[in-house]
Amino acid sequence: MSLLRVEGLSKEFGGVHAVQQLDFAIPAGQVFSIIGPNGAGKTTLLNLLTGIYVPSSGRILLEARDLTGRAPYEYAARGIARTFQNLQVFFNMSALENVMVGRYLHERCGLPAALLRFPSLARAERACREEAESLMRFVGLGEYAQSPSDAMPYGALKRLEIARALATKPRLLLLDEPAAGLNPTETLGIDALISKLAESGVTVVLVEHNMKLVMGVADRILVLDYGKRLAEGTAEEVRRDPKVIEAYLGAGAH
Amino acid sequence: MSGRTASLATLAGIVLLLPLALQNNYYYEVAIQVGLNAIVCVGLNLLIGYAGQISLGHAGFFGLGAYGSAILTARYGWPPLAALASATAGVAVLAYLIGRPILRLRGHYLAMATLGMGIIISIVIATEDRLTGGPDGMPVPALAAFGAALSGERVWYWVVGATLLAAVWLALNLVDSPHGRALRALHGSEVGAEVTGIDSARHKVKVFVISAVYAALAGSLTAHYAGFVTPAKVTFFHSIELVTMVVFGGMASTFGAVVGAAVLTVLPQALTVFKEYEMVVFGAVMMLTMIFMPRGLVPTLALTLSGRRLPR
Amino acid sequence: MSAQFLQFLLAGLTVGAIYALVALGFSIIYNASQVINFAQGEFVMIGGMCTVWLANAGWPLPAAIAAAVLVAAAVGLALEKLAVEPARGASVVTLIIITIGASILLRGLATIVWDKNIHPLKAFSGEAPIQLGGATLLPQSLWVLGVTVVIVLLLSWFFGRTLLGKALLATSHNRLAAQLVGINVRHVLLASFGLSAALGAVAGILVAPITFTAWDVGVMLGLKGFAAAILGGMGSGPGAVLGGLVLGIVEAMGAGYVSSAYKDAIAFVIILAVLFFLPSGLLGRRSSDRV
Ligand SMILES: Nc1ncnc2c1ncn2[C@@H]1O[C@H](COP(=O)(O)OP(=O)(O)O)[C@@H](O)[C@H]1O
Ligand SMILES: [Mg+2]
Numbered sequence: 001m002s003l004l005r006v007e008g009l010s011k012e013f014g015g016v017h018a019v020q021q022l023d024f025a026i027p028a029g030q031v032f033s034i035i036g037p038n039g040a041g042k043t044t045l046l047n048l049l050t051g052i053y054v055p056s057s058g059r060i061l062l063e064a065r066d067l068t069g070r071a072p073y074e075y076a077a078r079g080i081a082r083t084f085q086n087l088q089v090f091f092n093m094s095a096l097e098n099v100m101v102g103r104y105l106h107e108r109c110g111l112p113a114a115l116l117r118f119p120s121l122a123r124a125e126r127a128c129r130e131e132a133e134s135l136m137r138f139v140g141l142g143e144y145a146q147s148p149s150d151a152m153p154y155g156a157l158k159r160l161e162i163a164r165a166l167a168t169k170p171r172l173l174l175l176d177e178p179a180a181g182l183n184p185t186e187t188l189g190i191d192a193l194i195s196k197l198a199e200s201g202v203t204v205v206l207v208e209h210n211m212k213l214v215m216g217v218a219d220r221i222l223v224l225d226y227g228k229r230l231a232e233g234t235a236e237e238v239r240r241d242p243k244v245i246e247a248y249l250g251a252g253a254h
Numbered sequence: 255m256s257g258r259t260a261s262l263a264t265l266a267g268i269v270l271l272l273p274l275a276l277q278n279n280y281y282y283e284v285a286i287q288v289g290l291n292a293i294v295c296v297g298l299n300l301l302i303g304y305a306g307q308i309s310l311g312h313a314g315f316f317g318l319g320a321y322g323s324a325i326l327t328a329r330y331g332w333p334p335l336a337a338l339a340s341a342t343a344g345v346a347v348l349a350y351l352i353g354r355p356i357l358r359l360r361g362h363y364l365a366m367a368t369l370g371m372g373i374i375i376s377i378v379i380a381t382e383d384r385l386t387g388g389p390d391g392m393p394v395p396a397l398a399a400f401g402a403a404l405s406g407e408r409v410w411y412w413v414v415g416a417t418l419l420a421a422v423w424l425a426l427n428l429v430d431s432p433h434g435r436a437l438r439a440l441h442g443s444e445v446g447a448e449v450t451g452i453d454s455a456r457h458k459v460k461v462f463v464i465s466a467v468y469a470a471l472a473g474s475l476t477a478h479y480a481g482f483v484t485p486a487k488v489t490f491f492h493s494i495e496l497v498t499m500v501v502f503g504g505m506a507s508t509f510g511a512v513v514g515a516a517v518l519t520v521l522p523q524a525l526t527v528f529k530e531y532e533m534v535v536f537g538a539v540m541m542l543t544m545i546f547m548p549r550g551l552v553p554t555l556a557l558t559l560s561g562r563r564l565p566r
Numbered sequence: 567m568s569a570q571f572l573q574f575l576l577a578g579l580t581v582g583a584i585y586a587l588v589a590l591g592f593s594i595i596y597n598a599s600q601v602i603n604f605a606q607g608e609f610v611m612i613g614g615m616c617t618v619w620l621a622n623a624g625w626p627l628p629a630a631i632a633a634a635v636l637v638a639a640a641v642g643l644a645l646e647k648l649a650v651e652p653a654r655g656a657s658v659v660t661l662i663i664i665t666i667g668a669s670i671l672l673r674g675l676a677t678i679v680w681d682k683n684i685h686p687l688k689a690f691s692g693e694a695p696i697q698l699g700g701a702t703l704l705p706q707s708l709w710v711l712g713v714t715v716v717i718v719l720l721l722s723w724f725f726g727r728t729l730l731g732k733a734l735l736a737t738s739h740n741r742l743a744a745q746l747v748g749i750n751v752r753h754v755l756l757a758s759f760g761l762s763a764a765l766g767a768v769a770g771i772l773v774a775p776i777t778f779t780a781w782d783v784g785v786m787l788g789l790k791g792f793a794a795a796i797l798g799g800m801g802s803g804p805g806a807v808l809g810g811l812v813l814g815i816v817e818a819m820g821a822g823y824v825s826s827a828y829k830d831a832i833a834f835v836i837i838l839a840v841l842f843f844l845p846s847g848l849l850g851r852r853s854s855d856r857v
Contacts, residue, residue, distance in 0.1 A: 283829070298625055302659060308658070308659055308662070316731065355842045356841075357840075358845060359841055359845050360845075361656070361658055361827050361839060362596075362602050362796065362800055362848070363800070363845060363847075365602070365662065365795060366792065366793060366796040366837065366841070367837075367838055367841050369789070369792075370793070370834035370837050370838050371834075371838065373830065373834050374831045374835060374838075376828075377830055377831040378831065381823075381827045381828065396751070412568055419640070429748075445857045464588075472600055490785075490789065491785075494666055497662075497663065498663055498666070501659055501660060501663050502663075505657075505659070511815050521623070530674075530677060530678055531678070532674070533669055533670055533671070533673055533674025534674035534678065535674075536670055536674070537667045537668065537669070537670030537673075538667070538671055539673030540663060540664070540666065540670065541649055541664050541666030541667035541671065543793075544653065544656070544663050544664045544667065545649060545653045545664060547854070548653065548656040548657070548660045560846065563718050
């Protein structure tokens with residue numbers, strides 16, 4: 001049973017066809033990878049799948065529910081969380097608070113409760129803090145709990161976005177190039193984290209431009225080129241696909 | 255003791271002890287003025303400092319609160335407390351209706367829209383003289399509670415002091431709740447907030463309404479305290495003064511908003527000794543503090559005292 | 567076309583041209599530095615007041631005008647050098663407050679150097695009204711319109727053909743890239759303030775014979791110029807001109823046909839209405855934010 005299904009999805013920016021006529025389905029409980037060279041439309045696709053862009057045409061269905069045209073916060077409320085290639089950390093807050101924001105959907109309270117600080121809210125806030133701390137340890141940021149986010153190194157910020165996304169308790173987690181800009185050791189660490197996430201049962205969409213990185217972890221791979229689907233299948237099928245070899249690996253293989 | 259309780263206790267201590275230093279009615283007047291401005295600034299800081307949305311028109315809400323109270327009591331004979339409550343509620347509804355379309359705008363466009371809103375309100379107030387007395391203003395009956403009229407600087411000092419403490423307490427609670435985190439989050443990154451489930455448009459409107467209510471309440475109180483309202487406090491310049499107080503004291507610092515209001519309310523009083531140089535000095539102080547302390551007074555001092563260097 | 571309508575249209579075009587000049591000043595600075603210069607109106611005031619002062623001291627009008635424009639430009643350069651440059655990287659609100667501080671300071675200085683009175687300035691070529699299809703036109707209005715046209719033409723030549731103009735444009739599109747191709751961004755910023763101040767001063771001088779001038783005329787003219795720039799789309803040159811003219815005409819029509827007391831309010835109602843439907847103004851760049 002697929003968790004997310006996309007039908008005829010396209011996005012155009014004043015003549016640039018960033019995503020064209022995509023159809024695919026993401027099975028539940030797997031690591032689904034989207035790869036393609038820079039400018040292939042991967043980030044645009046994630047922006048469509050989180051409601052940040054409204055598609056020029058096509059539909060996005062989470063289970064059977066049509067989410068096309070909804071606002072990003074509604075996608076989040078339905079269980080889709082993400083990280084960004086260009087960090088969208090709340091730099092005006094501490095690392096821990098960033099993760100606590102991720103608990104927003106599960107810790108909703110009325111305005112009177114917030115203004116008058118009802119005892120129930122005080123209890124919920126303590127629980128929220130503890131949960132956020134344990135998530136920070138889970139992604140390997142235990143030591144940064146108290147630091148202001150604008151004082152953290154780049155690699156830690158990438159993990160911070162993962163922790164924030166996990167705090168929403170997503171069913172579908174979209175990671176946009178989580179290893180970009182990291183050194184080889186940090187990249188290994190992120191790989192291990194993604195495997196750990198997959199084991200915990202959340203469905204992961206992993207966007208990468210470096211094909212080698214995803215071969216090990218991905219159950220299925222979608223290859224994009226100029227916004228179009230070039231190939232889709234298991235790592236093995238994609239690796240052997242002549243179109244992929246020519247368009248994507250070709251340059252590196254020679 | 256949490257940071258919230260500590261700052262509230264500090265402020266309560268200052269409000270309680272200040273009368274020891276207030277030698278005559280003039281000092282009381284200035285202190286009351288500080289308190290009233292601080293109430294507006296605490297609310298405005300929720301909007302500007304925490305949610306990162308500028309408003310150059312809050313003097314309009316202040317004015318509507320003041321004139322709402324004035325008109326309902328003086329022209330229609332309402333009891334002052336009912337007038338105060340209705341004027342404030344009316345402003346809340348208006349802020350909601352205006353806020354929904356306006357807060358879709360960003361940056362300078364939002365600045366323009368709020369500025370325009372404030373100017374329209376001030377022109378209406380100055381022009382509808384049958385109702386408002388026009389540029390000359392109008393008298394306002396005194397605030398009466400439980401059969402006794404509130405009058406005299408000393409009584410008003412405690413009314414304003416208590417209101418300020420309540421306003422600060424509510425603001426501190428809000429900031430330290432999921433609502434407050436949502437506001438700060440959408441300031442930090444609006445997309446980041448949206449994809450974590452925060453309906454940023456709704457939160458912006460909500461905080462806009464809250465800040466308008468703070469301004470309207472202070473406006474109503476000012477009208478009843480002074481016994482007279484004029485359009486002077488409804489102008490674009492007053493909106494700017496309010497924003498300056500917030501930024502000067504320190505954005506995203508509730509205590510900073512109070513300090514900013516205090517310094518910039520007392521400063522012009524002190525500057526009257528410079529007579530014709532008053533404007534020059536005031537402008538220069540504004541520029542210099544913003545150039546050398548862009549984070550504002552309280553956050554800069556807090557960082558200096560804690561020995562950390564300013565991160566850029 | 568009724569004579570009355572024509573009369574309002576001419577009045578609107580005249581004041582609209584002034585708004586357009588002020589709006590152009592806002593746009594030029596905004597493009598170069600992303601700063602909204604709330605002291606823009608003070609350049610208008612300095613232009614008018616300085617000309618009056620020098621003319622009263624016996625200078626021939628053309629010399630007084632030239633000197634006033636130079637003084638305003640110098641103030642613009644000083645503002646950039648002393649207040650805006652040291653605050654680079656500060657938030658939008660902080661920069662707004664710095665420039666508002668500057669405007670208060672400049673107004674204060676004007677009351678000290680000059681005074682708090684209202685001053686007339688002699689019209690450039692007489693006061694005899696010109697008859698035009700039943701409406702009357704002051705010769706000074708022709709000066710306003712003519713000079714504005716010349717300035718708009720000069721500016722489009724400047725931005726389209728000259729190196730400095732192109733550098734200004736390049737910096738507005740991409741600061742880093744401009745730096746990489748060897749444009750001295752700091753000089754560009756300085757130039758933009760000088761140019762905007764000169765434009766503001768010209769507007770202030772042109773309008774002084776019609777509306778008189780005083781130490782505080784910059785407040786409303788500055789706000790209207792800002793409104794015009796936003797109306798046209800902040801950063802767009804043609805937008806600033808269009809915004810200024812539309813604002814001036816709407817205001818004149820509103821004052822003539824609806825209510826003169828609500829003249830200023832009508833202008834701002836129109837701007838709010840436009841922003842509700844076109845959140846980036848009439849000719850502003852519509853962008854979808856990249857993330
Ligand atoms: N907001 C936008 N406005 C205009 N063009 C865009 C926007 N976002 C992406 N594009 C264009 O869409 C194409 C795909 O970009 P992107 O999705 O970022 O690729 P990738 O993430 O695969 O590197 C590029 O040509 C890019 O320039
Ligand atoms: Mg990308």
